[in-house]
Amino acid sequence: MKNKKSIYILLPIVLLIWGSVAYKFFYFSENKVKSKEANVFTSKPVAIKPRDTSSINVNYRDPFLGKMYSSNLKNVGPKRSTKATKPELPKTPIVLQRILYKGIVSDTKDKTRVFMLIINGRTFLMKKGDTEIEVFLKEGSRESVTVKNKGTLQTIPLQV
Numbered sequence: 446m447k448n449k450k451s452i453y454i455l456l457p458i459v460l461l462i463w464g465s466v467a468y469k470f471f472y473f474s475e476n477k478v479k480s481k482e483a484n485v486f487t488s489k490p491v492a493i494k495p496r497d498t499s500s501i502n503v504n505y506r507d508p509f510l511g512k513m514y515s516s517n518l519k520n521v522g523p524k525r526s527t528k529a530t531k532p533e534l535p536k537t538p539i540v541l542q543r544i545l546y547k548g549i550v551s552d553t554k555d556k557t558r559v560f561m562l563i564i565n566g567r568t569f570l571m572k573k574g575d576t577e578i579e580v581f582l583k584e585g586s587r588e589s590v591t592v593k594n595k596g597t598l599q600t601i602p603l604q605v
Contacts, residue, residue, distance in 0.1 A: 539595055544580060546590050546601045560585050562592075562601075 506513055542565050550570055551559040562569050564578050571582045581593040589602045 539597070541594050541597065541599075542578065542580060544592060544594065544599070544601055545604050546585075547605075548603060549585075549587060558585065560590055562590070 504513065545563040547561040547563060547568075549558055550561050551557065557572055559570050559572055560582065562571055562577075562580070562582070564580055567578075569577045571577060573582055573584060575582050579595055583591045583593055583598070585591065587603070589600050591598060591600050593599075
């Protein structure tokens, strides 16, 4: 019987709370809320202060040596060039290898995919991270592969 008394007391309280929530939700309308018209802002020019032209006196005593700084620096000798001139080597043009992408050989569901590349007429089966004849396979998909060929990145599309 004690349990039924608490139900008789708590049930009306819960119904009142949920009723007030439902009332606020369903009877809320935007007609009551009126927005104010947008205020027109006027801009005022900002007063610019003149710059302070004070300077710093750097002629103070050196705390470590105990001497005053001298403003006249004596030239000990002629300035020497520290840069050594290197003879310019003629730049040789980089000849990139001919690379063709023929597709994925392994199952596309596998984590390690094997790609078929033809480099200078020779066929290679390569995984991601493999290097063959100075060609590094960086990444690949069904449509294209990205390789590093003698230091330059190339994206090679699928060629049928």
